[in-house]
Amino acid sequence: MSMTCLNGCAVPMKQMKVERIFRRNGEPIVIRDLAMNVCPECGQESMPLKSARMVEGILNGKFKPIGQFTAVMYRAA
Numbered sequence: 001m002s003m004t005c006l007n008g009c010a011v012p013m014k015q016m017k018v019e020r021i022f023r024r025n026g027e028p029i030v031i032r033d034l035a036m037n038v039c040p041e042c043g044q045e046s047m048p049l050k051s052a053r054m055v056e057g058i059l060n061g062k063f064k065p066i067g068q069f070t071a072v073m074y075r076a077a
């Protein structure tokens with residue numbers, strides 16, 4: 001299935017595996033290897049339904065974590 005970009009770009013979106021930070025009960029959690037559709041032209045992302053279900057499952061505590069993540073944090077302003 002080929003998705004088209006919401007911004008009307010001519011090129012089809014590419015599926016990529018990304019790393020994203022979400023919040024669960026106010027605590028940041030990292031999800032690796034999350035499949036996302038990304039527009040190669042403008043960078044617009046859309047989350048496939050399968051990924052949305054996976055994120056929902058993780059946020060609901062249905063999966064075991066694979067490790068811990070810590071990072072130095074900065075404010076851009």
Ligand SMILES: [Zn+2]
Nearest residue numbers: 005009039042
């Ligand atoms: Zn686009």
